[in-house]
Amino acid sequence: MRRRTPSRRPAKVQPIGPVQTFHVEGLTHEAKGVARLQGKVTFIAGALPSETVSAQITKTGRHFDEAVLVNIIEPSAYRIDPSCQHFNECGGCSFQHLMDEQQLSSKTDWLKGQLRNVLSGQDLALLSDTSTKYRRRARIAVDNKKGSLSLGFRGKASKDIVSIKQCVVLTTSLQETFHSLKLALSGNDLASALGHIELLEDTKGVSVLFRLTSTVSEALESSWQVWAQQEEVSLYWQAPSMSKADVAPENMRYYDLDGLRLSYHPQDFIQVNAAMNQKMVAQAMDWLNLTDQDVVLDLFCGVGNFSLPLAKRAQSVIGVEVQETMVAAAKENAHQNGFDNVSFIAADLTQPVAHQFKKEGVTKVLLDPPRAGAFEFLDTIIKIKPTQILYVSCNASTLARDAEYLIAKGYRVLRVSLMDMFPQTSHVETMMLLQKKK
Numbered sequence: 001m002r003r004r005t006p007s008r009r010p011a012k013v014q015p016i017g018p019v020q021t022f023h024v025e026g027l028t029h030e031a032k033g034v035a036r037l038q039g040k041v042t043f044i045a046g047a048l049p050s051e052t053v054s055a056q057i058t059k060t061g062r063h064f065d066e067a068v069l070v071n072i073i074e075p076s077a078y079r080i081d082p083s084c085q086h087f088n089e090c091g092g093c094s095f096q097h098l099m100d101e102q103q104l105s106s107k108t109d110w111l112k113g114q115l116r117n118v119l120s121g122q123d124l125a126l127l128s129d130t131s132t133k134y135r136r137r138a139r140i141a142v143d144n145k146k147g148s149l150s151l152g153f154r155g156k157a158s159k160d161i162v163s164i165k166q167c168v169v170l171t172t173s174l175q176e177t178f179h180s181l182k183l184a185l186s187g188n189d190l191a192s193a194l195g196h197i198e199l200l201e202d203t204k205g206v207s208v209l210f211r212l213t214s215t216v217s218e219a220l221e222s223s224w225q226v227w228a229q230q231e232e233v234s235l236y237w238q239a240p241s242m243s244k245a246d247v248a249p250e251n252m253r254y255y256d257l258d259g260l261r262l263s264y265h266p267q268d269f270i271q272v273n274a275a276m277n278q279k280m281v282a283q284a285m286d287w288l289n290l291t292d293q294d295v296v297l298d299l300f301c302g303v304g305n306f307s308l309p310l311a312k313r314a315q316s317v318i319g320v321e322v323q324e325t326m327v328a329a330a331k332e333n334a335h336q337n338g339f340d341n342v343s344f345i346a347a348d349l350t351q352p353v354a355h356q357f358k359k360e361g362v363t364k365v366l367l368d369p370p371r372a373g374a375f376e377f378l379d380t381i382i383k384i385k386p387t388q389i390l391y392v393s394c395n396a397s398t399l400a401r402d403a404e405y406l407i408a409k410g411y412r413v414l415r416v417s418l419m420d421m422f423p424q425t426s427h428v429e430t431m432m433l434l435q436k437k438k
């Protein structure tokens, strides 16, 4: 087992008071060790349960203090060396010092706590995959202000950009592209015109999008096309005046899923973890157990990530999505994959939607909202009276709120699953199946 005794002192946090010894009892969702000093709770970033550490208070509050870890006196049996050399500074990951299994049990405990008011003894099924090399999309920050180029991510302790040599959660191909980009941008005129860079990997290959803050010459663009050819990546340019629709609409991306091919624009939402997306969609199909009698409403449907697998199994599917360009992509995806039993509607689900879903005979609803949840649309769902609601959530607190409401209106929780879409980070995704009470 790899162990270490690090000295973690994030920059720009000023300790106050002496170095003191703490015994760590718990772990927060954001990977802060929980200790008590004379009864008062102290959160120590980077400390793990059962550890004895020395730390220095950085912030005092009425109910709790915050402290910075100085030294680990007695390490946890579950502490490991982070696989990323930037872990102490980079804000991208928070759990790399904890074994994978304990990351999952810590997330499970946290999720159970978040859902305590809606669970009644159900076990949390666990969906997970590899804990590194899983990110197929990343936004790379560019800092060229001080004359030297930094490519990386925002820091843990400040908003400054941490210069990254290698990011181990990116897919292998994206790590290679990032490495090559770093070398090619060093001393290159393009560096001073860059706002940020978007890396993407899908079934079509790797792509790089340069978001510009100022225009660049045609000669410079051409030289980068040569680099792109050598690296076998597709290049997209977004000049300051260009909207998303202007970014190479003729050069859509695509990914394969469930025997289907889904096209999307390089700036459209797609699930970041491809392997987990496959598992998540498969689990959703399994849980919904569709027949050719089912009519399914897929809310917040994007480019049809769930809608088309649903259309394979159900009588018909209606997808709803706010972004018109994604609705257009979803329609094209249905057409290209030969479905005539799926339709898509562009609508903002936080506002009253004129469409009469009830008339369509919807039997089941799948919803996959952004972090804010779907509270505004719940009454419409309830009026439709689906027998089952499958809720995919990236925010357990809005899920808990929405599920509580659905339970109060006659549904019960059948199954829940923690989906570890973003290992090494504190993010937790959840799938919940609710059933209408008889």
Ligand SMILES: C[S@@+](CC[C@H](N)C(=O)[O-])C[C@H]1O[C@@H](n2cnc3c(N)ncnc32)[C@H](O)[C@@H]1O
Pocket (backbone or CB within 6 Å): 269, 270, 271, 300, 301, 302, 303, 304, 305, 306, 320, 321, 322, 323, 326, 347, 348, 349, 350, 368, 369, 370
């Ligand atoms: C978490 S993504 C899920 C997309 C899709 N289900 C998937 O798996 O790829 C949420 C989607 O909801 C859409 N969205 C966000 N706010 C919305 C709103 N108010 N009304 C309808 N769709 C919205 C976003 O554009 C995005 O495509």
Ligand code: SF4
Pocket (backbone or CB within 6 Å): 084, 085, 086, 087, 090, 091, 092, 093, 153, 164, 166, 167, 168, 169, 170, 424
């Ligand atoms: S996001 Fe990447 S660079 Fe940052 S800590 Fe995680 S693996 Fe390292």
